[in-house]
Amino acid sequence: MGQVRVVTDSTADIPVELQERLNIEIVPLKVHFGTETYSDGIDLSPQAFFAKLASFPSLPTTSQPSPVEFLDIYKKLAASSDAGIVSIHLSSGLSGTYQTAVLSSTMLEGKADLTVIDSKSASYGIGMLAVAAAEAAMAGKSKEEIVALVETMRREMRLYFLVDTLEYLQKGGRIGKAAALVGSLLNIKPILSITDQGEVYSVDKVRGHKKAMGRIVEMLQADFAGKPIHVTVAHADTLSAADELSGLLKQHFEVKSMQYTTIGSVIGTHAGPGAVAAFVSPA
Numbered sequence: 001m002g003q004v005r006v007v008t009d010s011t012a013d014i015p016v017e018l019q020e021r022l023n024i025e026i027v028p029l030k031v032h033f034g035t036e037t038y039s040d041g042i043d044l045s046p047q048a049f050f051a052k053l054a055s056f057p058s059l060p061t062t063s064q065p066s067p068v069e070f071l072d073i074y075k076k077l078a079a080s081s082d083a084g085i086v087s088i089h090l091s092s093g094l095s096g097t098y099q100t101a102v103l104s105s106t107m108l109e110g111k112a113d114l115t116v117i118d119s120k121s122a123s124y125g126i127g128m129l130a131v132a133a134a135e136a137a138m139a140g141k142s143k144e145e146i147v148a149l150v151e152t153m154r155r156e157m158r159l160y161f162l163v164d165t166l167e168y169l170q171k172g173g174r175i176g177k178a179a180a181l182v183g184s185l186l187n188i189k190p191i192l193s194i195t196d197q198g199e200v201y202s203v204d205k206v207r208g209h210k211k212a213m214g215r216i217v218e219m220l221q222a223d224f225a226g227k228p229i230h231v232t233v234a235h236a237d238t239l240s241a242a243d244e245l246s247g248l249l250k251q252h253f254e255v256k257s258m259q260y261t262t263i264g265s266v267i268g269t270h271a272g273p274g275a276v277a278a279f280v281s282p283a
Helices: 016-022 046-055 067-080 097-109 124-138 143-156 167-171 177-185 209-224 241-250 265-271
Strands: 005-009 026-027 032-033 037-039 061-063 084-090 114-119 160-161 189-192 198-205 228-237 254-262 276-282
Touching: 005 067, 005 124, 016 124, 016 167, 026 067, 032 228, 032 265, 037 209, 046 265, 061 265, 067 084, 067 097, 084 097, 084 124, 084 143, 097 114, 124 143, 124 228, 124 276, 143 276, 160 209, 198 209, 209 241, 209 276, 228 241, 241 276
Parallel strands: 005 026, 005 084, 084 114, 228 254
Antiparallel strands: 032 037, 032 061, 160 189, 160 276, 189 198, 228 276
């Protein structure tokens, strides 16, 4: 029979040691620096990506996996276990990755018990769901139980990204040059989150780094004040900011678990270096 297998994509930003321990299959997205193409997290580490980003004159581009890449993994897993597959991916509001996974699932022609889930999230917002699914699979839970767990976590989870610079939002066409210039001069720090439909939006704009982190704490208190929580702090090559944010969260909440992860090249292309994020779920 075997256990349920979990698939996600590289934008989940799951630490490698956790991927390996929980036997999570990762489908990589691609990052393109001009004519050079790299598989996210495979032949371009987050550290190498941010070093390259700093010297590259324009914004790199990203692309989703092909249907064949998904299909090959689904076939391999179906051949090794008949317990089912749960495949969790980057929000359909941000990428076609989820739709490609769904298309690939139809190519199996019923030869695998597969459920593809739209995380309606990004970075460790996906990772948190995939890790919980893989832990439940290792505990012997059925595919139906795992899907229900993921859907509950997706509703209860909260996430906030603090962007250090407006430069990459401007390069990616999210804001105009004038807005980016004025924002930078005023030391504006945008706080981003993701809607229930899986689209990025600006929750607030705060002057100064410390005030922005304090604002993240305030917003999380609306949902989790007095409640135990699990926290993952993700950072874009800025460990000091991750330490600062995790310290604040430990001061204001009953944190049952705390871990760090690094934002990878696909999410990092749009968030830019210096970004930091909090992913929180009830304990």
